[in-house]
Amino acid sequence: MKFIIDRFDGKKNYQQTYTVEKKDIEALTLLGTLLFIKQHQDITLNFTASCRMAICGACGVRVNGHSYLGCDTKMTELFEAYKDADTFRISPLANYTVISDLAVDWEPAIENLRKIKPGLVAKDKFSEKEGCVQNQEEYDRIVKQWDCVLCGCCASECNKLSADRSDYMEPFVYTQAWRVANDSRSKDPMIHVKPAVLNGLWNCVHCHECSNRCPKHISSADDIAGLRALAMKKGLNSGVGPAHAKSFYTDLVEDSGRLNEIRLALRTEGVSTALRAGTAITLMRAGKMNPLEIFGGHTIEGHKDLVKMIEAAKAANKE
Amino acid sequence: MQNEFAFFPGCVLTQAAIEAKMSLEAIAPILGIKLKEINGWSCCGASQAQDVDPVATLVANARNLALAEQMKLPVLTTCSTCLLMLRRAKAQLDHGEKERINTFLAKGNMNYKGTSEVTSLLWVLAQNADLIKSKVKKPLTGLKVAVFYGCHSVRPEKDLGFESSVNPTSFETVVKALGAEVVPFAKRLDCCGFHAVYPAEKSVMKMTSSIVNSAAESQADCVVTPCPLCQMQLDIYQDDAQDTTKSKTRVPVLHLSQLVGLALGVSAKKLGLDYNVIDANKLG
Ligand code: SF4
Ligand code: SF4
Ligand code: FES
Numbered sequence: 001m002k003f004i005i006d007r008f009d010g011k012k013n014y015q016q017t018y019t020v021e022k023k024d025i026e027a028l029t030l031l032g033t034l035l036f037i038k039q040h041q042d043i044t045l046n047f048t049a050s051c052r053m054a055i056c057g058a059c060g061v062r063v064n065g066h067s068y069l070g071c072d073t074k075m076t077e078l079f080e081a082y083k084d085a086d087t088f089r090i091s092p093l094a095n096y097t098v099i100s101d102l103a104v105d106w107e108p109a110i111e112n113l114r115k116i117k118p119g120l121v122a123k124d125k126f127s128e129k130e131g132c133v134q135n136q137e138e139y140d141r142i143v144k145q146w147d148c149v150l151c152g153c154c155a156s157e158c159n160k161l162s163a164d165r166s167d168y169m170e171p172f173v174y175t176q177a178w179r180v181a182n183d184s185r186s187k188d189p190m191i192h193v194k195p196a197v198l199n200g201l202w203n204c205v206h207c208h209e210c211s212n213r214c215p216k217h218i219s220s221a222d223d224i225a226g227l228r229a230l231a232m233k234k235g236l237n238s239g240v241g242p243a244h245a246k247s248f249y250t251d252l253v254e255d256s257g258r259l260n261e262i263r264l265a266l267r268t269e270g271v272s273t274a275l276r277a278g279t280a281i282t283l284m285r286a287g288k289m290n291p292l293e294i295f296g297g298h299t300i301e302g303h304k305d306l307v308k309m310i311e312a313a314k315a316a317n318k319e
Numbered sequence: 320m321q322n323e324f325a326f327f328p329g330c331v332l333t334q335a336a337i338e339a340k341m342s343l344e345a346i347a348p349i350l351g352i353k354l355k356e357i358n359g360w361s362c363c364g365a366s367q368a369q370d371v372d373p374v375a376t377l378v379a380n381a382r383n384l385a386l387a388e389q390m391k392l393p394v395l396t397t398c399s400t401c402l403l404m405l406r407r408a409k410a411q412l413d414h415g416e417k418e419r420i421n422t423f424l425a426k427g428n429m430n431y432k433g434t435s436e437v438t439s440l441l442w443v444l445a446q447n448a449d450l451i452k453s454k455v456k457k458p459l460t461g462l463k464v465a466v467f468y469g470c471h472s473v474r475p476e477k478d479l480g481f482e483s484s485v486n487p488t489s490f491e492t493v494v495k496a497l498g499a500e501v502v503p504f505a506k507r508l509d510c511c512g513f514h515a516v517y518p519a520e521k522s523v524m525k526m527t528s529s530i531v532n533s534a535a536e537s538q539a540d541c542v543v544t545p546c547p548l549c550q551m552q553l554d555i556y557q558d559d560a561q562d563t564t565k566s567k568t569r570v571p572v573l574h575l576s577q578l579v580g581l582a583l584g585v586s587a588k589k590l591g592l593d594y595n596v597i598d599a600n601k602l603g
Contacts, residue, residue: 064485064486066485081483081485081486082485082486083486159509159510159512159526160515160519160522163512163519163522163523163525163526164519164521164522164525167519167522168522202515202518202519203515203518203519203522204515205510205512205513205514205515205519205522205523205526206366206470206471206510206514206515207470207474207509207510208403208470208471208474208475209470209474209510211474211475212474212475212476212484217477219475221475225369225370225373226373228370229369229370229371229372229373232370232371239518240517240518241517241518242370244367244517244518245367245368245370245371246371248362248364248365248367248368248371249364249367249368249371249372249375251362252361252362252364252368252375252376252379253375257359257361257362258330258333258361258362259330259331259334259362259365300359300360300361301358301359302359302382302427303359303361305426305427305428305429306361306378306379306382306427308426308427309378309382309423309424309426309427309429310372310375310378310379310423311426312422312423312426313374313375313378313420313423314372314374314375316419316422316423317374
């Protein structure tokens with residue numbers, strides 16, 4: 001079978017095809033296959049790996065355009081996912097600058113990580129003498145995000161990063177911000193939430209590529225939603241992103257129970273921009289939307305009860 | 320075949336995607352699918368409301384599911400984001416949240432049991448490809464189709480789980496059953512950007528444009544999508560998106576139900592092709 005591997009020698013990109021016997025690699029992992037090729041066919045092939053047990057995060061690569069942690073992926077899984085394909089395309093993680101073959105530059109991502117202050121800034125009540133402890137429940141709340149091994153699979157898949165890196169950070173950066181903001185020992189979650197907001201928190205496109213490909217089953221998309229809710233709760237709620245999200249909530253709870261597309265555009269962008277090129281206008285022009293909807297839709301049956309249920313949930317949350 | 324469903328239209332079908340509703344209503348009886356709209360369904364939160372209040376969003380969807388349970392029917396939706404929201408809510412409820420959320424539903428004398436599954440039009444069609452084939456009146460021979468899955472019909476796989484998210488096949492199965500040709504399409508699993516069109520407009524326009532251009536490069540006559548939100552993004556915003564990247568390319572974008580309707584011999588008018596922003600009438 002064939003492996004087409006994307007290569008880069010520092011100057012030019014090219015592809016190289018390696019032919020191997022299926023029997024030689026079918027019991028191996030993806031990383032094992034790369035090592036096999038390096039050992040038996042081409043010593044010059046470059047990639048990174050260290051622990052071989054899914055904890056160092058060094059061995060992320062793409063197969064057929066999707067990210068995998070090399071040492072954590074059995075070849076049989078790939079045969080199954082791609083229906084016994086006999087050719088695989090292996091590429092470096094996307095949304096990173098390639099240094100050599102499958103090895104990428106982590107420096108800009110680490111710079112982003114620094115922005116959200118991933119280290120714990122402990123509450124003043126903790127001291128050297130008494131330590132800095134938390135109970136099991138508080139620990140359980142953040143343990144999932146502690147699993148992040150910084151493999152970059154989420155960042156490689158992120159559709160927002162692919163479109164524009166200048167106003168967004170790697171999904172795992174938001175996950176790390178969530179972890180430390182939700183740590184019971186943290187002095188002030190906003191130390192971490194604020195830089196996340198200032199660095200693109202509202203620009204996630206909800207593609208769920210990050211949560212789908214994370215080898216540790218972490219959902220950065222959910223952590224982003226969690227950080228947004230926290231930001232809004234703490235009063236950091238101005239701008240188009242918060243206004244947009246809030247209008248859905250308002251329609252659900254305070255208005256009819258259903259989304260009002262016309263008012264959505266107005267609420268999100270404000271009247272002037274909506275009149276310029278907003279969705280509502282386009283919809284009306286296409287004859288898809290009744291302009292009278294601006295006065296509100298028909299309230300759904302049982303809406304009062306829905307509000308009671310939500311109020312009860314809110315009250316319980318406050319307790 | 321399970322042919323009766325508690326239908327969850329979602330806000331988009333009742334408002335901005337009128338043609339999706341028309342075409343669905345036109346094809347369902349021909350395929351023998353009975354859709355009974357859930358009385359009093361609420362917005363699913365549209366992948367947005369959870370940013371304000373995740374518990375309220377879960378409560379609203381627990382209520383939506385409980386309403387369907389009262390009808391003793393599985394839920395069917397044609398909107399991929401509704402699909403994801405409802406399936407995620409169901410998973411959360413079935414894996415530990417049921418009791419807590421039921422104490423809130425009780426305020427409106429409702430109760431979530433977990434008896435109704437949640438499915439989509441795409442999945443039902445894929446499971447019944449042979450039946451569809453037998454109903455085709457005007458095979459779409461020669462029509463080159465770029466199938467655009469859209470995020471929330473495949474990702475996250477743990478919540479959707481119908482098929483592989485890296486190599487899904489349901490959509491191709493359906494389109495082939497209609498007699499059309501599926502063209503290789505590099506962007507078929509990309510995100511159209513719909514959910515961030517307000518906060519991240521520039522990026523989203525770029526994403527939309529690259530999808531349209533990729534379909535055109537594949538010589539596709541049209542893009543088809545199972546998600547009305549993707550359809551809206553790729554169709555309504557196509558002119559704007561193409562202007563931002565200075566591309567002259569325009570490609571019609573059909574709802575899955577419109578494509579099915581064409582093959583079943585339903586008229587262009589009944590399928591609402593007039594309402595598509597990028598001219599789709601030539602396909603009818
Ligand atoms: S969140 Fe998951 S995919 Fe992203 S870097 Fe951490 S472990 Fe890797
Ligand atoms: S859901 Fe958001 S963070 Fe995750 S990959 Fe998509 S755009 Fe990136
Ligand atoms: S080699 Fe360490 S995670 Fe794969």
